[in-house]
Amino acid sequence: MNKSKHIRPSYALVPVVIFLMGSALFPRSLYAQNPACGSTNVPSGNLNLSWANQGPGFYYEITMESNIYGFVFVTNTSVPSLQFFADPGHIYTWGVRFAPVGTQDWSGFFDACTFATDCGSYPNAPACWVPTNYDVDPSSCNFFLFFGNSPLAIDDFELELSTDPSFPGGQTQTIYGSASFSLGDYSSTINVSNLAVGTKFFYRARAINDCGSQSPWSSVAWFHTRTAPKTLNLKLFLKGPLDATTLLMSDGLRTGGLLQNMGISPSVLSATGANAIVDEVLVWSHDPVEQDYFLQGWLLLVQRDGDIVTLAGNPLTVALPLGNVAFSFHHRNHLPVYVANPINANASSTINLDITQLSTPLYGTQATATVNGRRALWPGDVNSDGQVKYAGVNNDRDVVLSTVGGSVPTATITGQLDNADLNMDGVVKYAGANNDRDVILQTIGGSVPTAVRTAQVPF
Numbered sequence: 001m002n003k004s005k006h007i008r009p010s011y012a013l014v015p016v017v018i019f020l021m022g023s024a025l026f027p028r029s030l031y032a033q034n035p036a037c038g039s040t041n042v043p044s045g046n047l048n049l050s051w052a053n054q055g056p057g058f059y060y061e062i063t064m065e066s067n068i069y070g071f072v073f074v075t076n077t078s079v080p081s082l083q084f085f086a087d088p089g090h091i092y093t094w095g096v097r098f099a100p101v102g103t104q105d106w107s108g109f110f111d112a113c114t115f116a117t118d119c120g121s122y123p124n125a126p127a128c129w130v131p132t133n134y135d136v137d138p139s140s141c142n143f144f145l146f147f148g149n150s151p152l153a154i155d156d157f158e159l160e161l162s163t164d165p166s167f168p169g170g171q172t173q174t175i176y177g178s179a180s181f182s183l184g185d186y187s188s189t190i191n192v193s194n195l196a197v198g199t200k201f202f203y204r205a206r207a208i209n210d211c212g213s214q215s216p217w218s219s220v221a222w223f224h225t226r227t228a229p230k231t232l233n234l235k236l237f238l239k240g241p242l243d244a245t246t247l248l249m250s251d252g253l254r255t256g257g258l259l260q261n262m263g264i265s266p267s268v269l270s271a272t273g274a275n276a277i278v279d280e281v282l283v284w285s286h287d288p289v290e291q292d293y294f295l296q297g298w299l300l301l302v303q304r305d306g307d308i309v310t311l312a313g314n315p316l317t318v319a320l321p322l323g324n325v326a327f328s329f330h331h332r333n334h335l336p337v338y339v340a341n342p343i344n345a346n347a348s349s350t351i352n353l354d355i356t357q358l359s360t361p362l363y364g365t366q367a368t369a370t371v372n373g374r375r376a377l378w379p380g381d382v383n384s385d386g387q388v389k390y391a392g393v394n395n396d397r398d399v400v401l402s403t404v405g406g407s408v409p410t411a412t413i414t415g416q417l418d419n420a421d422l423n424m425d426g427v428v429k430y431a432g433a434n435n436d437r438d439v440i441l442q443t444i445g446g447s448v449p450t451a452v453r454t455a456q457v458p459f
């Protein structure tokens with residue numbers, strides 16, 4: 001059933017001339033019994049080939065060609081019959097020769113015998129599996145179609161693509177593909193490039209067999225291509241390094257030389273003042289319906305004044321999923337946040353999302369700390385498990401202690417970029433002024449050591 005028709009060479013039935021010598025040794029003739037030579041409208045599908053029995057002591061070699069695929073197979077059998085899958089709409093030519101068991105003393109082939117198959121039943125409608133989401137790359141989109149578990153003799157498929165779900169002529173792109181299955185995998189992928197940006201497309205597919213018979217259309221699927229590039233003006237505060245009076249974050253990691261080798265542009269890393277770099281942050285876009293579906297993620301930098309920029313120091317400018325998009329913001333030792341109101345990415349060329357403003361709704365309850373009337377991400381998740389814990393199993397405080405050596409609480413570690421440095425001053429400190437342990441205690445409420453603060457995100 002593996003057709004592989006595009007790679008198999010076509011060569012004429014091996015027979016006659018080469019095996020004249022064998023024919024002379026074994027002059028008996030073989031006769032096709034089923035299908036009879038010259039048969040037409042032979043039912044396609046599983047077909048039992050049979051020929052004149054030569055009795056015990058002989059085995060047979062069968063050679064099969066089709067007018068569409070060329071050479072199909074050559075195989076041996078010890079009985080005078082062979083089951084074979086006949087595709088619809090083919091003209092098959094086959095031959096059989098025989099030899100005593102254990103020898104290669106072949107007889108001649110019987111005269112080339114030809115039969116034609118019917119058109120078979122229409123193939124089942126395929127299913128359109130991919131794409132289905134809002135974030136399809138318009139420059140290169142793979143369509144993934146599935147043709148059922150036993151697709152009889154599907155040869156090609158037809159894919160229609162339109163912005164109108166009724167697929168009107170003149171507004172519909174038609175793409176033909178070859179369904180070259182491998183055994184057990186009845187799916188096909190076809191790539192379409194240069195789709196329009198920021199557009200909702202509908203698509204459907206149908207299968208075509210070798211007779212040209214078409215299956216019904218699949219059900220209609222749809223997807224959105226990404227928008228044209230948008231500029232994202234993003235802003236957040238990390239409470240760990242945030243000065244509550246000036247509302248500027250410390251750039252102690254940068255001044256301590258701990259942000260080297262991160263691929264940050266030198267001019268960006270050397271900036272001082274409000275635009276000095278504090279640390280890396282990660283921003284993700286999400287499907288606003290399937291909120292745990294991460295679409296795209298970007299590794300970015302946060303400045304002392306909260307502005308989020310690329311490693312080259314610019315606002316993020318990217319193509320986004322068409323329609324509503326949600327965003328989440330992450331930092332390695334602060335709890336992440338998820339923006340509750342999805343943003344319509346197609347509405348304008350610029351998106352402003354300021355997580356420091358109390359007026360920006362976030363998912364969950366107390367998703368951030370409030371510092372001087374502004375929002376700031378909760379610090380203290382040293383072990384990056386989405387919770388800030390001061391006591392008990394997997395708590396974050398013990399990690400701070402073990403980072404400074406585990407036994408002498410007044411020990412400190414400097415010169416390392418470490419998650420335990422929660423106030424991000426370049427020093428890991430468990431006790432004394434400006435220690436990192438108290439940051440954990442403040443985040444969980446400051447009074448009940450067993451309290452736990454959990455990230456307010458829907459994933």
Ligand SMILES: [Ca+2]
Nearest residue numbers: 275303305307
């Ligand atoms: Ca700035």
Ligand SMILES: [Ca+2]
Nearest residue numbers: 381383385387
């Ligand atoms: Ca934790």
Ligand SMILES: [Ca+2]
Nearest residue numbers: 421423425427
């Ligand atoms: Ca510190």
